Amino acid sequence: MAATLVEPPAREAGSDVMLPRPVRVSEVIQETHDTCTLRVVSPRGEPLPAFLPGQFSMLYAMGVAELPISISGDPAIRDTHTYTIRSVGLATQRFNAMRVGNPIGIRGPFGNPWPMEEARGKDVLVVAGGIGLAPLRPILYHVFHHRQDFGRLILLYGTRSPSDLLFRKELKRWEKQKDTLVMTTVDYGGMSWKGNVGLVTRLIGRIRLNPARTIAMTCGPEIMMRYVAYELQDHKGLDASHIHLTMERNMKCGCGFCGHCQYGPHFICKDGPVFRFRDIQPLMMQYEI
Ligand SMILES: Cc1cc2nc3c(=O)[nH]c(=O)nc-3n(C[C@H](O)[C@H](O)[C@H](O)COP(=O)(O)OP(=O)(O)OC[C@H]3O[C@@H](n4cnc5c(N)ncnc54)[C@H](O)[C@@H]3O)c2cc1C
Ligand code: FES
Structure with a gap:
């Protein structure tokens, strides 16, 4: 069988990439003392956007913050998205405190996948x-x-x-x-x-x-x-x-508009986050980029 991957659909003209889609937590798995995995589903059970391995979403904890988190689940499963989040600060703590039924907003998937x-x-x-x-x-x-x-x-x-x-x-x-x-x-x-x-x-x-x-x-x-x-x-x-x-950097828009994730000539959200080492090796040698 060919290694077919479901291509994320081309964005419809006029669709707002900045508008979070409401989903709710359907399962919480406590992986370690500071890391949990959240499965999310859409409220009416319709499929969530397809993604490729390595892509990420912008996850919105209502009223707290929005942050980039990679999709850690199986790309063949279309009715849930899975995110594994380590608690390091305010927003990630909030996600680690979530329970089944809690609402989240997601935008994406964004970014370059694994090859x-x-x-x-x-x-x-x-x-x-x-x-x-x-x-x-x-x-x-x-x-x-x-x-x-x-x-x-x-x-x-x-x-x-x-x-x-x-x-x-x-x-x-x-x-x-x-x-x-x-x-x-x-x-x-x-x-x-x-x-x-x-x-x-x-x-x-x-x-x-x-x-x-x-x-x-x-x-x-x-x-x-x-x-x-x-x-x-x-x-x-x-x-x-x-x-x-x-590569990881702070992100705001997640899709190449705001420049927050600039890395040399690249925007990590859209030219990455997956890069070929050959293409960024010189940048990785420089500190504080
Ligand atoms: C494309 C992409 C994919 C990502 N995927 C994941 C993922 O799958 N799971 C996940 O847990 N995180 C992931 N991250 C990192 C995650 O976005 C940050 O940990 C998060 O934004 C921190 O937000 P905060 O408000 O909780 O912490 P902040 O208040 O922003 O930071 C709190 C403290 O933690 C430090 N910090 C911030 N980020 C990290 C980090 N990544 N590691 C260690 N210390 C950090 C800060 O410097 C600060 O001192 C990803 C980041 C990017 C860019
Ligand atoms: S996060 Fe806005 S350009 Fe990358």
Whole structure:
């Protein structure tokens, strides 16, 4: 079967990209002490806009703030959107306090997706740090739905501690899938942790890759992604054009109007958030951009 992705519909002329669509929370999953996953549905049960892996929505907590959050669910499911949110400030705290039935506004989906078409026929390496697994999870769903279109799937995932690992039941399910390798590591393990300890970049040294047929996608703190990219280039021979990563900046409009997310010559909301490492490598070398 071809790796068909549902293209988000072209925006209708006159449709207001700035107008939030009302949805309500249908399920809350407490992932860790500071992170929850919210599933949202439209009030009358009609399908929500299609999205591609890596795209994000602007989520509006009524009367509090609007903020960009990646869609972390399965792109094949059309009646819900899923968002995984780590509490770091006022708005994210508000989302973490939500209960079933609470209203939210969503705009989008926005942004450049992960290069799933380019990945067809290749081995897919996914490297995640912390909450960075959320924007990467749709890649895994997509590969599992279209398994014959892709080669090996490797997920390397690092968090601060074992209790920060997201999607723990799914990690166990994924590692049992055909041609799939899942490796996790933590910065501090504690007495009961029997797994790997150390930075996620150390796991890269332990895997075998064929650089000519591998495409890498990574999301996590910027410094982590920089070291992941260098490790893949310098020690695994991957070309910078085969490494993709997501960038984060403050956003207001989410769709290229306001300039808040300017990153050198790019607007992250519309030219990203997924970029080819080759295209932003010089910018990533400069601090405070
Ligand atoms: C395209 C895109 C996709 C995103 N996807 C997700 C997602 O799927 N899940 C998710 O949890 N977040 C995601 N974020 C980050 C999220 O938008 C911010 O965490 C959020 O805007 C913070 O808002 P706040 O009002 O809660 O905190 P603020 O009051 O804005 O910030 C509170 C404090 O936290 C710091 N802070 C802000 N953002 C972060 C961050 N990302 N990590 C660590 N510290 C931070 C600030 O510097 C400040 O010190 C995404 C961002 C972008 C641009
Ligand atoms: S958030 Fe307005 S231009 Fe990107």
